[in-house]
Amino acid sequence: MHDFSGLMIEMEIHVNETIMKRGLTYYRGNRILDADIFPTHVHGVVNGKGDDYDTIVYLDQFEQSICTCPFNGYCKHIAALVFFLQDHKELRENETISFSAEISSFSKDDLVQMVQTLGEKNSFIRQAVLDYIKEKP
Ligand SMILES: [Zn+2]
Incomplete structure (x- = not known):
């Protein structure tokens, strides 16, 4: 298991505060689509403005x-991935968090339950689901 706390310190040294804040906003906005943990680095896919970016953070460098x-230099996508890792210290090597993989592991009943629960908690999700149903051919 990795302890990603060293990354946070490194980020604070190398990345300016504005970029870090934007990264935190990105992380909280669930823009980390994938994160693969390797022995030396983490490969993340981060949803950016109009495009998804491949972001690699090296654990020891x-x-x-x-x-x-x-962006030239350490960007908010790198920062977002570091914040993500702070909250996912339980991740092990070669473990992938993938939205589609997570979703496909659920049964239909579980999915219905999930959509209901999320829709009750969050009106945006409820509306998004209703719009999706309406637009579905
Ligand atoms: Zn970037």
């Missing part, structure tokens, strides 16, 4: 971290 977005 933060300075090497890179992203496919046009």
